[in-house]
């Protein structure tokens with residue numbers, strides 16, 4: 617994995633304004649995505665993962681609005697592009713496989729027409745036979761036979777539909793792919809196949825990929841690094857091996873201790889309480905009411921996400937700087 621940066625997000629803030637109140641759905645989030653890497657983003661529902669993905673694509677809808685920050689891709693700030701510049705950047709440089717994407721396929725239009733429409737929406741001048749060849753090539757890339765082009769979505773299994781959605785996302789060979797819950801609503805075996813397809817496609821394109829999800833097992837299998845979100849903030853970012861071996865943030869530790877382990881017989885801990893409402897965040901560290909090691913200081917001061925060693929970051933007052 618190279619250390620060239622494919623996407624750099626600095627201090628991104630996204631809010632929902634409802635009934636005169638402002639909810640900070642993504643609160644001062646900064647991270648780097650390296651060229652060719654797979655960054656997993658995990659967190660409970662409502663932690664800001666999907667809002668982050670939609671904001672990076674500039675596909676968020678009111679009442680969500682971007683309040684600040686920047687997202688640098690190829691030296692340009694995505695958040696400062698005008699509508700036309702963003703339209704031409706989307707899918708060619710940065711593409712999204714949205715949550716529930718397989719249900720967005722039109723059930724009464726053949727796959728080849730849906731794919732041809734997507735190609736023609738971005739690039740003109742292709743002949744019919746060139747488009748057909750390109751569709752077959754894309755289907756092949758995601759492990760589907762050419763005959764799928766002639767089928768309707770209802771004739772495909774969930775896994776096949778999801779692979780069509782992956783093919784649609786890579787039509788213009790983007791350098792960054794964001795996959796939001798790419799395996800949700802699929803059974804466990806199919807999840808593995810779809811995830812493997814996504815990983816293969818990402819490697820073939822040498823694209824960088826953000827994988828958003830809940831399933832820590834799939835993350836362990838696919839991601840190079842993992843970022844954990846809690847109540848709109850990133851609270852830990854670590855290489856995947858170090859994360860599972862030695863999680864730093866108390867929330868990460870609880871996430872891991874709630875996973876079953878085939879080697880070790882131990883009680884599944886679970887995480888006490890539930891994520892707070894973004895409308896009524898606790899003072900200081902938002903995790904303090906659930907944190908087993910919280911101290912008084914945690915109730916008063918919000919911990920910053922800071923470097924704790926060369927390649928690890930955590931937002932917790934009690935995490936030692938491992939470099940010092």
Ligand code: SF4
Pocket residue numbers: 865866867901902903904905907908909910911914919931932933934935
């Ligand atoms: Fe727990 Fe305090 Fe660390 Fe927050 S800052 S995770 S409350 S120890």
